[in-house]
Structures are given as C-alpha cells and as structure tokens.
Amino acid sequence: MLLHSSPDLKSMNKPKIRMRREDIRPDENLCDYCTAKCCRYFALSIDTPRTAADFDYLRWYLLHDRASLFVEGTTWYLLVHTTCKHLQDDHRCGIYETRPKICRDYTTHECEYDDSYTYDWYFETPEQIEEYANARFNTPETFRSPKPQLSVLN
Template identity: 45%
Template sequence: MAAKAMDSQCAKCRGLCCRYVALPIETPETREDFDDIRWYLCHEDITVFVEDGDWYINIKNKCRHLSDRDYRCRIYEKRPRICRGYRHSDCDFVEGQYDYELHFTSDRQMEEYIRIKFDNNAVEKRRTHRGGVPRKAKGGNRK
C-alpha cells in the first residue's frame, strides 16, 4: 500500500527530487564572498538558499536515470547512496513551499542584498561616527 501511495505521489510531482542537486557552500562573510555567489547566480538554473543557517547552491539538472514516462528511477536497485537515504517523508512535493531564511534566484537579488548588507552598514557606521562624537571634541573648546 505504501508503495502504491509513493508511486502515485511520484507521478503527481513528476520526480521533483530528481531534478536538482543542492550542495552546501561556505558561509559568505566578505563583499567578495557574496560577489562570488552573485557569479553563481549569473548562470541559468542556479539558485542559492539558506536553511538553518547553512548556505546551499541549488543546481537544476535532471537526473539522467529519471524516467520521462513514469517519473521513476530506472536504476532503482543500484541507485546511489544519497538517493537511498532520501525518505518519502522528505518529498519536496509533500512538504510544499520551503521556509528558507534567504533565497536568491538571480544575480540582481544578490546585488541588492550586497548593497543593503554592506553599503547601508557603511553609511550607518559613518553616521554613527560623525553623530556619535560630540562637537566640542571635534573642534576643541568653544565658548
């Protein structure tokens, strides 16, 4: 019975779990790190997301062993370890929308994020530095 439910489910979602590869990437810290990620996003079918504080690159690329007829694995008995570890309860179709902390689908989104993260902070630091120092200290003693 569970196998029938799974077959039906796989047919509905058309093998979504076999249509991408998500790999962990180092957490970016500097403007240059974020610009490297922007480079990834310049390419088609690439997204970057953050889940539970960890950064991932998501590459849309259909597995060559996914059947276009019934959306099942053609090498199921010899499938890779990663596929064997994927549980039906982890199904992307069942889970619905992901609750990513961050999700970038284009280089323009990353540009905006970099601008907000680095440029706004720089403006804020300048404002704090200028506004945080009393005028008397800047210009000496005025009377």
C-alpha cells in the same frame, strides 16, 4: 548487461493525481503520485558569505543558467535545477537497483512530496544577491562596473 527498471503495471495504470500525503493508504507507494521533485535538482551547502568577495562568488553562481541560492536558518545552499539523467517518463528511476547511496538513503518518510519550497532567503538573479550584499555592507553599487564614459559624436 544493461539494467533497466521497468515500471510495474500497477504504477503504469495509475494517473499522477495530486493527493495529500495523509490520504495515501499505507499499502500504497507515495512515488506513484509524485512527479519526482527529488530527481529534478541538487543542493549543496556552501560556506556562509562574510565578505564582499564571497558575495561576488555567489553572484558568479547566479550568472549560470539554472542555478539559485537559498538559506535555511544559518546555512547557505547552492541549488542547481537539473534533472537526473536516469529519470524516466513515468517519474521512476531507470537505474533503481544500482542507484547511488544518496538515493538509497533517501526515503519518502520525510521527502518533499508536499513541500512548497519556501526558504528563509531565496536568490535567483545576480541582481538580488547584489542588492542583499549592498544592503548588508551598506555600500551601494559594490558590484557594479564603473559607469562608461560618454563620448560625444561630431
């Protein structure tokens, strides 16, 4: 049996109007106004980098499409920008009744509906993490390849 969660008529008829959380009535569902931020990425905490080799691994992460890193407090995270395969066009879950436990445990009480995605540190490119590591270790060009030899053409 294929399970498919179809949206109710009430949620289909509501446009995705940007509303402030505090303006949504208690009898309304916050998800009716959201574009499913929580279903468009996942973040995993990672070990705090301590050595140049650790930062080289972080650089490797950032060489991959749709990956970034962020730091909140003292905790480092790998952030993968990817959409859940079961997110429907109406921004609802296509497997709501059988969704994973992590999704079941997630509530709108403290969700990122109105979060601006600001972090203590945020890295999107390998060059950014290189610059950070170079400054931390006070060793310019730690991760750079040796400068190629110039050949003279005759």
